[in-house]
Amino acid sequence: MRARNIIVIPKMEDGDKFLIIQPHPDDAELFAGGFVALMRERKKEVVYVTVTDGAMGTWDPELKPEDLIRIRRREAEEAASVLGVSRLIFLGYPDADSLSHKELRKVFIRLIREERPDGLLLPDPWLPYEAHSGHVVVGLAGAEAVLFSPLPHFEPKGVTHQLSFVAFYATHRPNTFVDVTSLWEKKLEAIKKHESQFSPQLFQKLSLYLGLRSKEWGEGKGMEKAEAFKVLTPSHLHANVDTLEC
Template structure:
């Protein structure tokens, strides 16, 4: 059983970076926790790796239009959660690899933001939930993990970042992995559940077809809460915390 943590008992980071593969991943997985950290003073940056062009359910919508739509949805959803800084790397949806180019781009964001904590997808397979098996999630998790350790803190990794852009190394002291098979931290998000649902609904291209989006989310978060030993009726988001200091 994992540890139950109510957010006020865990100090919110001064600076937080959340890395995700697609627009809407954050709202599905971690936005409730982020909202609560923001309420305790965290400065948050979202970094979305892909253009989201392979998503959606409307076959009549051109793919190029989908990428613009999903970017707009993510920006508006982030604002509802209290996040103003949203960065898009624009990699093709469905074709992500943990390449040197992606790791360099993530190192750039890390050195710019200089976060005290980073939330990233787990690079491990979670066989318990099919939605977590998307290969983009694991590829982004792999690249982000390598960017955090060892590359962003190494002055000799991606030397052009320091030489040409003046971005000095930065060591992220703590990672929170989402969608992984081995969570060890559960954050109660019951108080912000309705806002979390509203933020996810703004991803209309991805969620309009759900008959009961709130019910779907409630079921997932209730499972996390039970696994974390929370009282009945509570809802939680799940993470694996990794100390990288």
């Protein structure tokens, strides 16, 4: 046995309740839509937390940010509905502004303690070349919330909660692959609801990329299409020299 194998990586599908934190209203569908649909198919609870209002996500100079906020919220609700998710929490932070790490950590700790999920899904803040600070800050603040939510003196005060795992999506070092073959078309249907983000031409290219990538992740694992995650326990998130290789 190697030292890094002493702490066992949990099987994320064994959880009963999941909190999925996304920086923008389409991230969950893009990176974990198949997993979400699979969990809802198994009657497990999924709660979306959308951090920003998505107001900057357009190439159209005629589309006003306040109108886009309403459009993207509607699209997010419709996409979540396709996957079977009915509980959505919108935090409403301004899109592309500098997010406060400390403030987000506090909000995430509160949500973890209130919702008491088995697992938390987050964007991987250590993805190389990630230029969007929103993804990095949300991922880091979320990871700290996982680490600190069991500690009673971390704000906000409340009944502490220990998560079983955190799963980072949009990751380059996955250690967990979920078979989403049977739900692939549903994932694409949900992504397609984000019409403000994906023109028909862009959606065609995106769906081709996602399909090829999912096939590559599934190769050699008996999966036609897979989604990939870096799943860790809270113990992996502090001073653990083996985490990169887990």
